[in-house]
Amino acid sequence: MNLILRPLEALGHAFLNLLAALGRISIYAGSTLRHIFKRPFYARELAIAILNVGWLSLPVVGLTALFTGAALALQIYAGGARFNAEAVVPQIVAIGMVRELGPVLVGLMIAARVTSSIAAEIATMKVTEQIDALVTLSTHPMQYLTVPRVLAGLICVPVLVGVGDVIGILGGYTVAVATLDFNSSTYLVNTFDFLEIRDVVSSLAKGAVFGVIATLMGCYYGMNSGRGAQGVGAATKGSVEAAAILILAANFVLTWVFFSL
C-alpha cells in the first residue's frame, strides 16, 4: 500500500509546492506592475539594464541564431529530399525560425545569460544586506532593482528576437546558396513572400513575454534568496530553471493562441 501511496504523496506535495510558487510569483509580478507606475523612476538604472539585457546579449543571440538557421537549412534539405521537396528550404527555414526557434532559443539564451546574472547579483545584494541598506535609504528595492530590469526585458528581448530571426534566416540562406545550389534571389523572394504579418507579430510578442519572464524570475529568486553563498547558488539555479520552463510553457500557450484559435 505504502509503495503506491508514497510516490503519489510526493507527487501531490510537489504539485502543491508548484501551485504555491506560482501564486507567490504572480503576487510578485502584480507588485512589479504596480511599481512601474510609481515615482521616482530610475532612468539611469533602466539604461544600465538595457545595456546588459539587450546590447551585451547581441553576440550570443546572433551566434545562436546563425548556427541554428544554418543547421535547419541542411536538415530540411536532407529531409525534403526523401520526397522530392528540397525546394521548400527557404519557406520552412523562415517559418521555423520566425515562429518557433527564434523566440524560443533567444528566450532560453536570455534565461541562461541574463536571468542567472540578475538572480546572482540581487541575491548577493540580499545576502550582504545591501537590500536592507536600500530600504533604510528610503529606496524601494522593487522600484530601484526590479522595475528597470523587467522593463529592459520587455523592451529589449523582442528586438533581440527580431535580430535573431533575421540572422537565422541569413544563416539558412548562406548554407543554401553556398552549398546546396540555391539561387540567391529566388531564396530571398521565397522567404519574404511566404512570411505573413502574423508570423512576425507572434515572434515579437513571444519575445516580449519571454523577456518579462526571464527578468522577473531573476529578480524574484534573487530577492527571495536564502543566506550565504549557498543561498546565492540556489537562487541562481532556481531562477534559470523557472525561467526556462515558464518560457517553454508560455511558448506553447502563445503558439496555440496565435496559430490554433
Added chain:
Amino acid sequence: MITLSGVKKSFGNNHVLRGVDLEIARGTSMVIIGGSGTGKSIALKSILGLVTPDAGTIMVDGKDAATAERDAFLARFGMLFQGGALFDSLPVWHNVAFRLMRGALQRPKEEAREIAIEKLRRVGLKADVADRLPAELSGGMQKRVGLARAIAAEPEIIFFDEPTTGLDPIMSGVINDLIREIVVEMGATAMTITHDMTSVRAIADNVAMLHDGVIQWSGPVADMDQAGDPYLDQFIHGRADGPIEAVR
C-alpha cells in the same frame, strides 16, 4: 525616544528575541553588548522594520513603528550595517551621497559629492577614495565608508552595528570620538552595538546587555562596573568561565 516592549522574534526553533524591553531617551547614546549571535543586529533591524517582530511593540516618539508612514519614518534614521552593506556597483562617493541624490533630501550632484567627501574626511578617509569602487577598499575602509553613509544626511537617530570591528586601535579611537561628537554636537540619538569595551566606555551614556533573548542588565555606563551582575561581569572582563557558556 525609542521604546521596545516585549519584542519577540524567532527563526523556526531559534528563539532569538524572547521579550526585549528597552528605552532609549532622545539625544542619548545607548550601547548594546552581548555575545555574538544573541540577536543584537536583529533588535536594531526590528526597530527599522527590516525584520518584523513576532510579538511586542516598538514606539518611536510615541508612534508605533509598525504603522508609521515608512518614508517619513526612515528619513529620520541612519544605519551602519555590520558588514558595511555598500552598493558595490556604485563608486564610494555615490554610496555616501546616496540619500542626498534622491527623494526629499535631493541636492545637485556637485553639492552631494562635496558633502560625501566631507563625510569621508570625518571618518578618516582621504578624498582620493571617493571615485573608487567599494570592492577596491579594505574591510576597515569599507566599514568607514558605511559609517560616512550613515551620517551623510545628518539623521536624528543613528544605529551603528559594530562600528569598530576590524579597525586598528587608532582608527577605533577616531570612530569612537566621532560617534560621541555626533551625539553631543548634533543632538542625535545613537544606538551602537559593540564587543569592544573601550568603545563602550568612550561612547555610551547607557549600556544594555542582551543575553538569552532578553535584556539581562541595563543602566548608566558609570554603574556598569559595580552592577554585580554575574553575566555582565563575565562579559566586561572577558572571562571564559562564568554563567555564560563559552559554547553556544
